[in-house]
Amino acid sequence: MIDNAYVTIITNEYYYHGAVALGISLCKTDTKYRKVVLVSDGVNQELRNNLRTIWDEIIQIDVLDSKDIRHLSLIGRPELGVTFSKLLVWELIQFKTCVFLDADTIVLRNIDELFCRDELSAAPDIGWPDCFNSGVFVFKPCLETYRNLLKLAGDVGSFDGGDQGLFNTYWVNWVNEQDKRLPFIFNVAINMSYFYNAAILKFKRDIRVLHFLGLDKPWLRPCYVSSENVGKNLDTSRDEFYAKWWDFYNEKDTYFNRNEVHKSKTEH
Amino acid sequence: MIDNAYVTIITNEYYYHGAVALGISLCKTDTKYRKVVLVSDGVNQELRNNLRTIWDEIIQIDVLDSKDIRHLSLIGRPELGVTFSKLLVWELIQFKTCVFLDADTIVLRNIDELFCRDELSAAPDIGWPDCFNSGVFVFKPCLETYRNLLKLAGDVGSFDGGDQGLFNTYWVNWVNEQDKRLPFIFNVAINMSYFYNAAILKFKRDIRVLHFLGLDKPWLRPCYVSSENVGKNLDTSRDEFYAKWWDFYNEKDTYFNRNEVHKSKTEH
Ligand SMILES: O=c1ccn([C@@H]2O[C@H](COP(=O)(O)OP(=O)(O)O)[C@@H](O)[C@H]2O)c(=O)[nH]1
Ligand SMILES: O=c1ccn([C@@H]2O[C@H](COP(=O)(O)OP(=O)(O)O)[C@@H](O)[C@H]2O)c(=O)[nH]1
Ligand SMILES: [Mn+2]
Ligand SMILES: [Mn+2]
Structure with a gap:
């Protein structure tokens, strides 16, 4: 199924190690779907070559920061910087359904069934379980959603300064929708x-x-x-x-x- | 409404302090309902007199432990002792609906609306949010439930050695019932x-x-x-x-x- 992909993001060498282990865990749990990693300039060519032996696709991104003219006008909050790079995954409109995984996760047993879920499906956060944790979530790439999220980031910001606070503001009704709640075993x-x-x-x-x-x-x-x-x-x-x-x-x-x-x- | 009561339990002087603060917090948030505290021999008469100035009713209980001949045969697990004393609240059949509160809780704003909820309503636990936390829950006193819980304690035991593990085994479907999920703000x-x-x-x-x-x-x-x-x-x-x-x-x-x-x- 070319329409479905696992997606992670790494902006530096630190998280590279995570993407290595995560990618291998996806291979070893026999996923049927594509594995895509978004990388920014902080990840050099050698590391990208290594990742390419595990992941199906390496996609170059520009970190959403103050140097990013394209987004600056929309966000109007240059100080938020790298934090919101996760938003870029909604630009992956070559895919229909994606499962985002933080680079600090590993998959112990096949999770391909998650592609049947709707946006935005996620598991509760252990700190405040009426919010979802944004380390694992099912989403549908869509440029409008992407723009809405950017706009929200600029207008309201994120209550925790990161993507989790922003996403929980955008999908504020998550807690009331039983079918969007992933079992905790998925995160x-x-x-x-x-x-x-x-x-x-x-x-x-x-x-x-x-x-x-x-x-x-x-x-x-x-x-x-x-x-x-x-x-x-x-x-x-x-x-x-x-x-x-x-x-x-x-x-x-x-x-x-x-x-x-x-x-x-x-x-x- | 004489049918509704807040219930806590203290088996010793240590938790007495908790019951004092909790009781005062219930008074100061203007509850309309009765406040009942179960106490065992570990709480002396002076402390009970003090509690009586805050709580409406002090009810003597026997701690569920190895000396308790009545329950021993049912439980068959004397070592579980004091842990399961919380089960005794299901014996309070003079009430129709109760809200149990651990002695280490306080109420910041009136929660009387909880009495409209069904058994067993509770908020997620921060350690494993697909389990509920048993520090705050809505229940319906009922001798059959009480006996079932005791039997389960004897047959299967509790996966965490306490009431929370036992209750989550008995109400294992809690995670799938949206209307039984109390918002996290209640605990x-x-x-x-x-x-x-x-x-x-x-x-x-x-x-x-x-x-x-x-x-x-x-x-x-x-x-x-x-x-x-x-x-x-x-x-x-x-x-x-x-x-x-x-x-x-x-x-x-x-x-x-x-x-x-x-x-x-x-x-x-
Ligand atoms: O400087 C950074 C910070 C974060 N991330 C990505 O964003 C995710 C979220 O950050 P992290 O997992 O450290 O946050 P936590 O899950 O600990 O809250 C990471 O797993 C990476 O995929 C990144 O690429 N560069
Ligand atoms: O020796 C004990 C232990 C517990 N409790 C009661 O059982 C509740 C649960 O214990 P605790 O709150 O310490 O557990 P935690 O919430 O920390 O898991 C307490 O609040 C008390 O109401 C008690 O009376 N005596
Ligand atoms: Mn993470
Ligand atoms: Mn407690």
Whole structure:
């Protein structure tokens, strides 16, 4: 289905690691759909080449910031900068339905069924569960929506300074629409603070997407080197989830090298 | 309306402080309904007298524990002990509809409208938002429900060892019933870990019930002595909420003394 795509965005090298692990997790959970990553100038050619071995499409974007003349007039809020680059995904009108995934997520079990959902479908945010978390959402690319969001960003702004506050202002009725509510298993927030361990344990096998919300990104924690350590020196669910991220990330060389072989073949 | 009641439970002196502040908050937000507190042997006569100046009814309960012969056979899990005492509220069949409030909650604005809701209505839990938090819920006292819950406790147990895990097993379909979902403003969890500050700020004025979840109970934090300090040496929303608890609690002597006057009058 060429109409459907998974989409993420990375504006710098920091989130590149996330896109590597996320892309591999999508491959290994056998998605039928296209995998698209939006990159800005902050991601150099070598990194793009690596990503290309995992993702189907790399699309260049201009970060929505003060240098962006095209949008400046609409936003009128240059200080909001990179924060609103996520809005650009609504420009991907070559696709009908997309699933956006933050670069700090990984897919543990196939989630292709999400493409049956309508815009805007998302899971509750653990901080204020009557808002949705904007790390995973189903959307329909559309230039009008894109312009409306930009206008809202300029007129009202975002109550949290980021895309989540903006989207929750635009889709303010989300909380009242049962069919737009994704089960929490599609966006399970894992971080170093509050953690309802018993529930995580109970629903562990059902978890589809892990989201490493906040500052403790898994690529900053090489101690969780792989799942093999879980039960030996790692033992909480949290450790286990960080290790799962590393399990995907550690496979990167297989992907990168596969491309090397491919490249040298083509060059002959 | 004699058919409706707010209900809390305290099994010891620790939670007594909570019941004092909660009761005062219900008075000051002008509830029309009865206020009932269940107390066990862990709460002495002096404390009960104090509570009686704020709450309409003090009801003696036996903690559901291994010494409780009546329930032991049903539960068959003596180790679960005090945890399941919350089940006893279903025995209050003199009432038709009740709103249960944990002793570590306070009401900021009148919530009497909750009595129009059906069983079991509750707000999402911030740890796993597809489960409800059992600190605030609407229920219909009923001996059969009570027995069913006890049986479930014995047969299956609770996935978190507490009432919340048990209730979420019994009302497992809660997440699919939009009308059973209370807005988060009816049970806003405040604690020392994760905190979505921007959302709290945005929705602050709408908040009806604060819930001091976890270990940082406000009575352990006398530093937040009153709201007058907010903006001086206190300034986060979190501090402000702890101070609000103290504002209620600090009024206790007015209530206690009022009763003294009343008592001495009666004694003459
Ligand atoms: O400087 C940035 C910040 C964010 N992002 C993208 O925006 C998402 C949201 O940011 P993040 O996941 O760090 O926010 P959180 O989920 O922790 O709130 C990231 O996953 C990236 O996909 C990015 O590309 N560059
Ligand atoms: O030893 C106990 C433990 C709990 N409770 C009651 O059960 C509620 C739930 O416990 P708590 O609020 O501490 O749990 P949390 O909301 O932090 O998960 C308390 O508010 C009290 O009403 C009690 O009376 N005695
Ligand atoms: Mn994220
Ligand atoms: Mn509580």
